[in-house]
Amino acid sequence: MDPAAANSMSIDERQTVGGLSVAPEFYQFVERELLPAIGFKPETFWSGLESLITELTPLNRALLAIRDELQQQIDDWHVAHRGTGWRHDDYVAFLKSIGYLADAGKPFKIETANVDAEIAKIAGPQLVVPVSNARFAINAANARWGSLYDALYGTDVISEENDQQRGGGYNPARGAAVIRYATEFLDRTIPLNGVSHADVNSYGLDRADSGTSFVASLANGETTQLKDPQHFAGFSTDADQYAFLFRNHGLHIEIQVNPDHPVGKDATANVADVILESAITTIQDCEDSVAAVDAEDKVGVYRNWLGLMRCGLEATLQKAGKTITRRPNPDRVYTAPDGAELVLSGRSLLLVRNVGHLMTTDAVLDSAGDEIFEGMLDAVMTTACAMTDRRREGYLPNSRTGSIYIVKPKMHGPQEAALTDQLFSRVEQLFELAPNTIKVGVMDEERRTTVNLPECIRAVKERIVFINTGFLDRTGDEIHTSMQAGSVLPKEAIKKEPWIDAYEDWNVDTGIRCGLPGKAQIGKGMWPMPDEMRQMMGTKQAHPEAGANCAWVPSPTAATLHAMHYHAVNVRSRQATLAKRKLASLDDILTPPLGDVSRLSANEVQAELDNNAQGILGYVVRWIDQGVGCSKVPDIDDVGLMEDRATLRISSQHIANWLLHEVTTEAQVLETFERMAKVVDRQNEGDASYERMSDDFDSSIAFQAACTLVFDGCNQPNGYTEPLLHRYRRQKKAELST
Numbered sequence: 001m002d003p004a005a006a007n008s009m010s011i012d013e014r015q016t017v018g019g020l021s022v023a024p025e026f027y028q029f030v031e032r033e034l035l036p037a038i039g040f041k042p043e044t045f046w047s048g049l050e051s052l053i054t055e056l057t058p059l060n061r062a063l064l065a066i067r068d069e070l071q072q073q074i075d076d077w078h079v080a081h082r083g084t085g086w087r088h089d090d091y092v093a094f095l096k097s098i099g100y101l102a103d104a105g106k107p108f109k110i111e112t113a114n115v116d117a118e119i120a121k122i123a124g125p126q127l128v129v130p131v132s133n134a135r136f137a138i139n140a141a142n143a144r145w146g147s148l149y150d151a152l153y154g155t156d157v158i159s160e161e162n163d164q165q166r167g168g169g170y171n172p173a174r175g176a177a178v179i180r181y182a183t184e185f186l187d188r189t190i191p192l193n194g195v196s197h198a199d200v201n202s203y204g205l206d207r208a209d210s211g212t213s214f215v216a217s218l219a220n221g222e223t224t225q226l227k228d229p230q231h232f233a234g235f236s237t238d239a240d241q242y243a244f245l246f247r248n249h250g251l252h253i254e255i256q257v258n259p260d261h262p263v264g265k266d267a268t269a270n271v272a273d274v275i276l277e278s279a280i281t282t283i284q285d286c287e288d289s290v291a292a293v294d295a296e297d298k299v300g301v302y303r304n305w306l307g308l309m310r311c312g313l314e315a316t317l318q319k320a321g322k323t324i325t326r327r328p329n330p331d332r333v334y335t336a337p338d339g340a341e342l343v344l345s346g347r348s349l350l351l352v353r354n355v356g357h358l359m360t361t362d363a364v365l366d367s368a369g370d371e372i373f374e375g376m377l378d379a380v381m382t383t384a385c386a387m388t389d390r391r392r393e394g395y396l397p398n399s400r401t402g403s404i405y406i407v408k409p410k411m412h413g414p415q416e417a418a419l420t421d422q423l424f425s426r427v428e429q430l431f432e433l434a435p436n437t438i439k440v441g442v443m444d445e446e447r448r449t450t451v452n453l454p455e456c457i458r459a460v461k462e463r464i465v466f467i468n469t470g471f472l473d474r475t476g477d478e479i480h481t482s483m484q485a486g487s488v489l490p491k492e493a494i495k496k497e498p499w500i501d502a503y504e505d506w507n508v509d510t511g512i513r514c515g516l517p518g519k520a521q522i523g524k525g526m527w528p529m530p531d532e533m534r535q536m537m538g539t540k541q542a543h544p545e546a547g548a549n550c551a552w553v554p555s556p557t558a559a560t561l562h563a564m565h566y567h568a569v570n571v572r573s574r575q576a577t578l579a580k581r582k583l584a585s586l587d588d589i590l591t592p593p594l595g596d597v598s599r600l601s602a603n604e605v606q607a608e609l610d611n612n613a614q615g616i617l618g619y620v621v622r623w624i625d626q627g628v629g630c631s632k633v634p635d636i637d638d639v640g641l642m643e644d645r646a647t648l649r650i651s652s653q654h655i656a657n658w659l660l661h662e663v664t665t666e667a668q669v670l671e672t673f674e675r676m677a678k679v680v681d682r683q684n685e686g687d688a689s690y691e692r693m694s695d696d697f698d699s700s701i702a703f704q705a706a707c708t709l710v711f712d713g714c715n716q717p718n719g720y721t722e723p724l725l726h727r728y729r730r731q732k733k734a735e736l737s738t
Contacts, residue, residue, distance in 0.1 A: 441466030656713025
């Protein structure tokens with residue numbers, strides 16, 4: 001197409017390119033922004049996209065049909081055996097007979113090459129953030145480094161007792177408590193010979209021909225050094241302060257010394273702050289935390305990802321009456337002990353999470369006029385955007401090995417993992433990238449992937465860099481898979497069933513046996529309460545102790561705090577120990593969390609319904625009315641929880657299960673929704689853009705969406721919420737545009 005014609009094209013006109021029909025806003029983004037950024041010819045791009053779609057769409061559709069066929073066979077089996085007290089061995093044999101359980105192949109090790117150290121070697125926190133929100137995306141990228149003083153001062157990790165309150169201006173008593181906590185961390189992590197960091201009068205450098213070493217001077221004039229001199233990694237100086245850099249378990253710690261700083265002037269050794277390397281990696285999310293339902297939304301997602309890869313994304317906001325512009329942080333420059341320049345990235349290594357194999361998008365229609373699979377478009381577009389990483393100047397590249405990291409969610413079994421491998425190979429061919437340039441992260445969040453995890457890993461063994469457990473989606477799939485088997489337990493009781501611990505251990509055991517340590521991440525899920533940092537600090541060390549070299553946190557502050565856990569635990573050593581234990585029980589994993597809920601009292605049933613309905617409404621009303629895919633939503637007790645589609649999947653499937661097995665009734669559920677809608681309306685009174693549901697239930701699209709998720713929950717593919725959310729969000733956008 002003539003560029004002049006493209007520039008004059010109406011925003012309402014779809015563009016025909018070969019056999020494709022392309023939404024105008026998407027076409028213009030590709031032609032004017034993306035392809036010039038990577039120096040790629042438009043005709044090659046569009047013909048390559050069409051060829052890929054034509055080749056892989058039938059396979060994608062066939063694999064989705066297999067999902068439905070397997071679920072129907074499982075439903076039929078449970079209906080046929082209802083009330084018979086079926087034997088577990090018979091159930092497992094049945095799953096093998098229908099191909100749900102794949103035959104195990106010979107032991108193997110993954111063969112992934114060219115993996116960055118942040119993934120292969122270093123254990124640390126991982127952020128997940130909606131890439132559609134530029135401010136959040138930039139903040140997460142910049143969360144590679146965080147102030148420990150700020151993280152402690154601003155959260156409940158430090159008690160507010162003994163006049164240590166957070167409110168108002170700077171509280172010296174609270175500041176002193178922060179410094180004590182940070183000093184104790186330094187004593188545990190980079191200890192000095194014979195003394196505490198609290199005893200230090202000043203920090204300094206001992207320069208010699210053989211190199212520079214770190215020294216600490218005491219009040220009595222004596223000096224001491226680190227117990228392990230190898231912890232010292234470098235230093236930097238400027239007109240205002242010294243920075244001393246240390247490394248432990250691969251993670252960096254920076255002690256900033258500044259006698260003129262408001263905190264440093266009164267602190268021991270004039271330590272103004274302790275900076276921790278925090279979010280080593282960040283997943284920029286196009287999926288669960290994003291509400292992208294049409295071409296317009298997808299362009300916003302891709303544009304932000306492109307901006308991040310070029311290090312040109314900016315976000316402007318108002319804070320304390322001032323206009324602030326956020327942009328990616330510069331790199332950090334130090335002098336190493338041997339005198340060489342040491343440059344460390346100022347930003348997390350970024351992965352991008354595509355959508356799964358299920359959904360389609362109107363950004364592009366195929367030759368039959370059908371929406372193409374959104375996951376295929378994501379693979380092409382996020383790869384193309386990431387190619388600009390090699391062209392940017394003034395920053396270290398995102399990947400020093402030239403790799404592109406894509407996390408792929410919601411795959412069901414080895415065949416679907418193989419489809420992802422084939423898809424990524426086709427994208428590499430389109431852009432003339434070397435084989436396995438695109439690395440894959442496999443989300444172990446569907447039961448058919450869990451029970452076949454070794455074979456799923458085998459299907460992508462040359463490009464895999466990540467597996468993790470996602471308890472929330474995994475629970476939603478557990479409920480839906482066993483929907484006809486009986487009534488599930490209350491949600492809190494489900495967490496205590498044997499399957500969940502076996503699932504968590506199985507993931508780590510499988511990852512270790514398949515050779516992931518030293519080449520890939522084994523991850524754990526999200527801490528859901530961003531305001532409960534004291535509780536997180538008391539419990540989340542269990543993740544590195546479980547052998548996970550990354551785990552999800554809800555904020556940059558949480559990443560800085562969680563980083564301390566990786567200084568306390570040597571994850572590689574822990575993985576070596578865990579390699580010797582017995583493999584987790586597959587039988588436990590295949591035991592559904594069912595129970596005799598008839599013993600629950602009427603009040604207990606109602607409390608469970610209230611909790612579920614309030615959570616569904618609190619999340620859905622923002623998704624549908626405001627297009628917010630992930631946010632901190634107050635629960636029924638007004639405690640803020642990070643909510644996304646995974647939590648919605650659990651709650652909606654849980655009520656659908658109880659309706660199916662007559663634990664509750666449609667009338668009771670509807671009454672609960674209407675009553676909880678008033679609670680959610682009250683919780684959002686401070687939001688000027690909020691639309692109340694309880695004023696008119698029949699006209700509230702969000703309320704209708706929430707109810708449909710439950711009342712039609714048994715019929716949703718694998719219990720997913722995306723099809724209905726997309727339908728109702730499009731309806732809401734149409735209403736807002738009139």
